[in-house]
Amino acid sequence: MTDQLNDEDGFFGDAVAARYDDPASAMFQPKAVNSAVDLLAELAGDGRALELGVGTGRIALPLSQRGVPVHGIDLSRAMVARMRDKPGGDSIGVTIGDFATTRVDGTFSVAYLVFNTIMNLTTQEAQVACFRTAAAHLEPGGCFVIEVMTPELRSLPTGQNVVPFHTSPTKWAFSIYDVATQAMSSNYVQVVEGRGECRSVPFRYVWPAELDLMAQLAGLRLRERWDGWTREPFTGESAQHVSIWEKPAN
Structure with missing residues (x-):
């Protein structure tokens, strides 16, 4: 048996980073990636994007290739190193740190967390802090986007x-x-x-209504909630959701 926890990189050390990019996985299929990038590029407009938990660049790299300047925050140097080895990897600015609390310079049109990454924060306190961190980076009218599963x-x-x-x-x-x-x-x-x-x-699962309250505490308001990146209606049968909260323009 192996112990995967690395003090520096958390649960995403070298062994995990080496096999994280799985082309057979649904999350790496072009349709899944392109749908996410389409929406994020639309929200970014002429501004910048901030990815919390940038990892190996699954979304950040194609978003950058669309002409959107992207900055990422991630605790795992091993995951970021994998991104750096890919074409265009050096074009993504990265700050190493806990994305719940780490601040970077400047403001952004959109900040986002994809594929259940909000649940990597294993306390309610950390999840609330993450919303406040995202809100602090957004320009007025900017959006915070989360893709996360509905608890099973x-x-x-x-x-x-x-x-x-x-x-x-x-x-x-x-x-x-x-x-x-x-x-x-x-x-x-x-x-x-x-x-x-x-x-x-380890994870902490979180309900949509709880996320809305976290957003409210951070000064954000719900703009949209869909079943997925292609904007299907969110219903009681949805296994996941993509939610967008907006920072008021004034």
Whole structure:
């Protein structure tokens, strides 16, 4: 078994960064990437974009290629190094730090968190701080965008706290929920050449209404909420949402 936690890079050290970019994953499919970039480029307009948790540049690089200046904040030097190795990676300014509290110079038309990254902040306090950090970077009329899953509590069988999301002869993945604290973890068990590996990443799941309250505390107001990047209606059956909060122009 392996211990994935690296003091410098958190849960996204060299081993995770080396295999993070998985072309078979749905999040790396051109349709998923292009839909996100289309909306973010529209919101950025002629301004700049700030990505909280920029990682390996899955969204930042194609957004930059659209002509939008992008700056990223990330705790993991290993993930950022992967981005730097890609074409155009040197064009993205990056500040190493906790995206919940790290401040950078200047203002932005749009700040964004994609693919459940808000849940990497494992306390309500940190999530509230993140909204305040985003709001502080936005120019008047600017937008804060979050893509995040809807908590899967309806999938929990009565009396159980585990939701599996991948099974195969050599790999198993499942989420563990604590409904009393909103703590959860994604857990991965894999057998490679007869050797078992285990990785667990903690999260804090968060409800749309809770996010709206965090936005209100940061001086933002809800502008749009969709099922996804292509702007389908958000409903009670939606497994995820893309939400946009706006900083008042005056």
